[in-house]
Amino acid sequence: MKDSLIEQTNDQEPLTTEQLTMRDFLTGLDRYEVFLEKLEKSIEEIGDRRISIVYTDIKYFKYINDTYGYQVGDALLKDFVAEMVTNNENLICCSRVYSDNFVAANFLSNEFTNEEFRDFIHEINLEREAKFREKYLNSRLQFCTGISIIDKNSRSLDAETAVSNANLARKVAKEMDEDCCILFDSSMMEGIKREVEITSRVPRAIANHEFMVYYQPKIETETLRLIGAEALVRWQKPDGSFIYPDQFIPLIERSGQVVDVDYYVYREAFKFVADRLAAGKNIVPISLNVSRIHLNKMHILEYIQELFDEFQIPSGMIEFELTESIYLDNTERALELVKGLHKLGTRVSMDDFGSGYSSLNLLSRLPIDIIKLDKVFLKENALQESDKIIISCVVDMAKRLSITSLCEGVETLEQSDYLKEVGCQIQQGFYFSRPIPQKEFEEFMDQKK
Numbered sequence: 001m002k003d004s005l006i007e008q009t010n011d012q013e014p015l016t017t018e019q020l021t022m023r024d025f026l027t028g029l030d031r032y033e034v035f036l037e038k039l040e041k042s043i044e045e046i047g048d049r050r051i052s053i054v055y056t057d058i059k060y061f062k063y064i065n066d067t068y069g070y071q072v073g074d075a076l077l078k079d080f081v082a083e084m085v086t087n088n089e090n091l092i093c094c095s096r097v098y099s100d101n102f103v104a105a106n107f108l109s110n111e112f113t114n115e116e117f118r119d120f121i122h123e124i125n126l127e128r129e130a131k132f133r134e135k136y137l138n139s140r141l142q143f144c145t146g147i148s149i150i151d152k153n154s155r156s157l158d159a160e161t162a163v164s165n166a167n168l169a170r171k172v173a174k175e176m177d178e179d180c181c182i183l184f185d186s187s188m189m190e191g192i193k194r195e196v197e198i199t200s201r202v203p204r205a206i207a208n209h210e211f212m213v214y215y216q217p218k219i220e221t222e223t224l225r226l227i228g229a230e231a232l233v234r235w236q237k238p239d240g241s242f243i244y245p246d247q248f249i250p251l252i253e254r255s256g257q258v259v260d261v262d263y264y265v266y267r268e269a270f271k272f273v274a275d276r277l278a279a280g281k282n283i284v285p286i287s288l289n290v291s292r293i294h295l296n297k298m299h300i301l302e303y304i305q306e307l308f309d310e311f312q313i314p315s316g317m318i319e320f321e322l323t324e325s326i327y328l329d330n331t332e333r334a335l336e337l338v339k340g341l342h343k344l345g346t347r348v349s350m351d352d353f354g355s356g357y358s359s360l361n362l363l364s365r366l367p368i369d370i371i372k373l374d375k376v377f378l379k380e381n382a383l384q385e386s387d388k389i390i391i392s393c394v395v396d397m398a399k400r401l402s403i404t405s406l407c408e409g410v411e412t413l414e415q416s417d418y419l420k421e422v423g424c425q426i427q428q429g430f431y432f433s434r435p436i437p438q439k440e441f442e443e444f445m446d447q448k449k
């Protein structure tokens with residue numbers, strides 16, 4: 001078979017206008033509407049056979065475009081298509097749904113169970129990854145695949161639903177770091193239902209003040225004094241039950257609503273600080289979490305400026321926490337954001353340091369004020385020797401770079417003592433206090449005066 005479908009068509013008679021409009025201009029594949037028609041027809045004729053729908057997305061494809069330009073990106077997509085159609089006798093049709101999202105439908109050979117077919121595709125993905133990583137010099141490139149299978153029992157499924165099931169499995173696969181090839185199963189629909197339920201309630205929850213800001217004290221290691229607090233959002237439903245951030249933040253990040261929730265939290269925190277100052281009471285700097293989604297819009301700097309204008313509080317009273325992964329998502333944008341926050345006079349920390357890809361090289365490039373060591377290093381009650389080594393090295397490195405070090409997730413006296421021993425300047429964790437409602441935090445501050 002030829003290298004790509006485009007070359008294949010070049011050798012033949014020129015295509016008619018009608019044929020051209022049925023094909024994707026870049027890859028020469030059938031357009032998605034045509035794909036659906038062909039799939040629909042095959043489902044009608046399925047008999048005792050099975051059809052697999054393989055939906056694949058190229059993770060980190062955008063880095064290829066960003067780094068080497070669109071021409072190289074286009075070449076990669078064509079290469080991928082050539083791989084997909086080569087030596088595939090059972091192929092019904094394949095198409096580019098959009099950008100770097102591809103779908104292929106095959107009659108499934110009887111030699112495979114569904115699970116074996118998944119393993120087979122997984123193997124192919126791994127081989128392709130190795131090949132493409134080498135060719136395109138991108139070590140992070142990864143294929144994420146979701147598979148749905150139609151058999152005689154599910155033949156009533158229409159083509160679009162079958163593809164959307166495969167796409168759903170693909171999304172689940174994309175969120176997993178390791179297993180990037182997954183078979184659709186109906187329990188995934190439950191997750192979607194919950195996501196719709198949560199996201200549809202957010203606007204009303206904001207209007208009804210169902211979101212509340214809790215504060216978790218930060219303690220200076222040397223003096224054991226309260227020197228700051230982190231604002232952490234809680235969602236209390238009208239029936240009184242709580243939804244915790246880990247259960248809803250990832251969902252509202254996908255829908256983009258996290259921006260509104262963050263702004264709500266920021267406003268509450270600014271108001272809290274302003275009210276304490278106006279009443280002549282003591283207050284400590286409050287740090288606010290910044291979702292990665294802000295990087296897409298960058299209105300955040302204007303919004304914070306508006307809050308400073310409205311509440312007239314000193315800029316040193318507010319700090320921002322950006323997770324380590326934000327910096328890796330889009331380093332240039334993140335750098336712009338950090339600089340913007342510094343211009344506003346606020347300090348910035350790198351949150352969850354050590355939880356993901358290590359960003360040691362980023363530290364020298366980014367003007368970060370504080371490193372927040374992730375709580376994974378303190379996961380065991382008794383400190384592990386290896387975690388001890390990492391903690392002391394990070395603290396030492398931070399010191400040399402004139403960056404303040406903070407360790408989160410401190411739950412025991414032993415951990416706290418160790419942090420003191422290695423010179424970690426700030427501590428935060430259940431050992432000192434859980435995140436508490438504003439009123440309780442005010443009492444905490446009043447006592448600690």
Ligand code: C2E
Nearest residue numbers: 232233244245246265289290291409410411429430431435
């Ligand atoms: P994070 O920013 O890493 O926040 C620290 C989390 O660790 C909090 O969970 C806190 O309650 C928990 N924690 C604190 N001390 C300890 C400890 O000693 N042991 C253990 N096991 N856990 C401890 P929480 O409040 O459930 O928040 C989870 C995550 O949700 C946060 O992780 C943050 O990424 C996100 N989040 C929370 N509030 C906001 C917000 O207002 N905006 C955004 N964008 N994200 C938020």
Ligand code: CA
Nearest residue numbers: 230289321351
């Ligand atoms: Ca945080």
Ligand code: CA
Nearest residue numbers: 351352372408
């Ligand atoms: Ca953290």
